[in-house]
Amino acid sequence: MEIEQERHVLVIFPHPDDEAFGVSGTIAVHTARETPVTYACLTLGEMGRNLGNPPFATRESLPDIRKAELKNAAEAIGIQDLRMMGLRDKTLEFEDDQKMMDLVTDLINELNPSLIITFYPGYSVHPDHEATARAVVRAVRAIEPDKRPKLHCVAFANNTLNEIGAADITYDIRHVYDQKMAAMKAHISQTIWMLKELESGVAQEGSDLHDRFNYEHFWTYKFDENDKVSEIK
Amino acid sequence: MEPILPEKVQELIDRFAGEEIYLHLETTNGAYASHFNEKFFSAGAYIRNAKLTYEHGKIVGDGPYRVGLKLEIGWVYAEGLTHYGFDEDGRLLMAGHDFDGKLAVALQMGKTPFK
Numbered sequence: 001m002e003i004e005q006e007r008h009v010l011v012i013f014p015h016p017d018d019e020a021f022g023v024s025g026t027i028a029v030h031t032a033r034e035t036p037v038t039y040a041c042l043t044l045g046e047m048g049r050n051l052g053n054p055p056f057a058t059r060e061s062l063p064d065i066r067k068a069e070l071k072n073a074a075e076a077i078g079i080q081d082l083r084m085m086g087l088r089d090k091t092l093e094f095e096d097d098q099k100m101m102d103l104v105t106d107l108i109n110e111l112n113p114s115l116i117i118t119f120y121p122g123y124s125v126h127p128d129h130e131a132t133a134r135a136v137v138r139a140v141r142a143i144e145p146d147k148r149p150k151l152h153c154v155a156f157a158n159n160t161l162n163e164i165g166a167a168d169i170t171y172d173i174r175h176v177y178d179q180k181m182a183a184m185k186a187h188i189s190q191t192i193w194m195l196k197e198l199e200s201g202v203a204q205e206g207s208d209l210h211d212r213f214n215y216e217h218f219w220t221y222k223f224d225e226n227d228k229v230s231e232i233k
Numbered sequence: 234m235e236p237i238l239p240e241k242v243q244e245l246i247d248r249f250a251g252e253e254i255y256l257h258l259e260t261t262n263g264a265y266a267s268h269f270n271e272k273f274f275s276a277g278a279y280i281r282n283a284k285l286t287y288e289h290g291k292i293v294g295d296g297p298y299r300v301g302l303k304l305e306i307g308w309v310y311a312e313g314l315t316h317y318g319f320d321e322d323g324r325l326l327m328a329g330h331d332f333d334g335k336l337a338v339a340l341q342m343g344k345t346p347f348k
Contacts (some may be wrong), residue, residue, distance in 0.1 A: 001237075011335070049263050053334035055234040059257070059341065060320040090279070091266065126264045158268065182324070193333075 003029050003171055010149070011079075012104065012136055012215040014092055014128035014186055016070035017187040022154040023117055024183040025173025026216050031078030031218035032176070035196060036109055037101040041070060042103075047089040057189065065189055073186035077179050081149040083107075094133035095217045096150035097138075100131060104139035109218045113149045115138065120153035120219050121229050123160045137221065145223070152218035164226070174214050181213070234318035234328060238291050242317050245325050246290040246300065249342055255324075257341040258311060276309045278329055284348045286308070297329055311340040 009030050013019055019039055020025065030037050053058045057061040057065055065082065076080040085103065087095065107115070121133035133153065140148050153171060175181060183197075184191050197209065204210055223225070261277040287302035287309070294312075301310040313329035320326060324343025331337045341347065 047259075047261065049261060049337075051234075051328070051330060051334065051336045053330040053332070054236075055318075055328070055330055055334070058234055058318060058320065058326050059259070059328065059336065059339045060326060063348075073348055097316070124342075125268045158271065207313040 001170055001172075004115075005033065005166040006030060006035050008111050009035060009037045010018035010107060010111055010116045011039045012039065012042070012107070012116065012118045012132060012134045014087075015045040015089065015128075016041055016043075016066045016073070017045065017190045018129070018186050019077075020073050020180070020183040020191070023216055023218075024073070025176045025180045026117070026218075027172055028077040028179040028183075029171070029173070036071075036081065036111075037079050038083060038107070038113070039074060039079050040083045040085055040103075040107055042087045043089040043128065044070070045089050045190070048190060049079075050193070062189070065188075069187045069189060073183040076182035076186050079189040084182045090128060095114075095131070097135070100135035101142075102231065103137040104135050105142065107148070108139060115150045115152060117152050117218070118154070120155035120160075120164070120190065123164060123219075125157050126215065128165075134229050137227070138232065140221075141223055141227070141229070142208060147153075151221040152166075152222050152230045154217070155219050157169065157206070164183070164219060167219050169218040169220060171216045171218075172214065175218050177213060181199040234316040234326065237292070237296065237298050237314060237317050237327070239298060242292045242298075242300075242325075242327065245317075246286075246292060246302075248323065249344075250287055250289050252344065253284060253286050254342045254344060255346045256280050256285055256309065257347055258283070258309060259339045260281060260311075261337065263335065302328060307338075310337050313338045314340065 045066045046063045118136040119129040119133040141150050245271045259279045266273045267275045288302050290302040292298050292300050299312040300312040315326045315329050318326045327340045
């Protein structure tokens, strides 16, 4: 499947490294075409647990480490507009829902993206992923249907396939493998354990890791009866 | 962060006793525990910049260690602590790192709020 030419791509995820795992190959394709890509990263992953034993970081030093990693990862895949939105890891679902939606609406109004990439609500496991996805869906839903940007979502909950089926979009990203690997390596505090496994994993045809570094999958969000995101109370 | 030396940590706990402090306490099994193992019951708790004063505190155990702080009308405690250190502003950081190097518990205190 070919990646379409976009006017502006807006990527919204809560944690530094969310972009690397799921969508860094796709982003690298857009930036190589000089399509503007904005990445709004909502937190600095302050609650990351991989601090090492012996520890290489503390609860208090981790945010600065992850901020530097995020900048390096963005550079590796050619993102020139990186926005760090200043929210706190693991608190997004407790934030004011209207404030979360407004944050997304403001970005859309400013950037007029033709495509937004985020998580799929209900199928993205981490409470911050879910809160981010809900905010994006609400903000896009409030736009008149013919003016809405496309919404491509990442889903990885165990019940995804059973409930919403396979991704309708799969991109072969093998030609930007090096950039995806560079983005993963930039987040070394989060990925070191995985990267050790990876060297052998990628070679194994059919393994999850092999798939992850060769293809990226998206579910197009549809504002029909499958849209389960509630209105803000 | 260094492996906990109980005598050293006890001294530090004594130093903060009776003073108004800002406290960070967290336990976590990670947000993905139930994703990787659907039979895992995920639980955790978090409090940041709680302002309190403790009368006295103690570190006990043979490692991993437990720390308890007695308040005027209550308690704070954490178990599973393995490492201690300081941040750039001299706040006392204690943490429990599991066998894979993942943080499982943190207890931190200082005279100024955490960021």
